[in-house]
Amino acid sequence: MQDWRPTATIENLRRRAQVFAELRAFFAARNVIEVDVPALSQRATSDPHIDSITATCGGNSAYLATSPEFGLKRLLAAGMGDCYYLGKAFRNGEAGSRHNPEFTMLEWYRVGWDDHQLMDEVAALLCGVLQLPAPDKLSYRALFQSELGVDPHSATVSELRQLARSHFEIEFESEAAADWLDLLMSHVLEPRLGTGVTLVYDFPASQAALAKVEPDALGVPVARRFEAYVGGVELANGYWELTDAAEQHRRFEADHAYRRANGLPAHPFEERLVEALALGDMPECAGVALGVERLLMQKLGAGKISEVLALPFERA
Known part of the structure; x- marks a missing residue:
């Protein structure tokens, strides 16, 4: 008998439930409005590292939302202002001690803010909910230089490959520096981050996703995005948001080209977001997505996501 x-x-x-109430109170105190966007869409994510769950609706293909981002940005372009979403998101094939195909995402946007202003608010939320001291902040470059002695923005693929293989054995080949940087970050650097809140910012331009790319203090183009970690576990990923419709379309097309070249499904992408950026009144803003179950795991000292979910996929 099934359990x-x-x-x-x-x-x-x-x-x-108490943490959910605390999150909503945090935003109510800051006049950030809770909004709802569809969990079922006619468009899928274009991100090559995320797979949408496909459904059928009225005989047509539909997709469970991997995040509320596109819907929220369309609301921003329509004049919604500061807003947040606290609800379900879905990703195909994600399972493990920190993953469930259905999970809860908190995503919010601040109009007129950049990534550094939003980092401060993320820190306030995390330190408040988890009762932790002030966070550590450092750039992606500073982290790699202090821990591995290499500048991630200028290192060659050969150098990064050799560095990765000096730390762990892996049967993997790639001519993309971003792939080796991701491996070094996840396998070497994240476990070294402290027990408190750590904010890492100014990622390589190749990892911009939907963030602006701007020159840093050394004149090197960097992605104006950040990630928030607690105890070496990534909890949140934020951007100074891209608002250029043509550049957004180019990135969607590049994602699709990558998907086709690597044998991945290339579903219809969200051209309505491109239209919203082009024809709407999209404000300069910063946005961040936070995994609520991961936050709960830190809050409750849980070792597995199933300890903070009522009915994970295997019992759904």
């Missing part, structure tokens, strides 16, 4: 019981304790589910 009908929740994997999280009732006490953890009650504490989960």
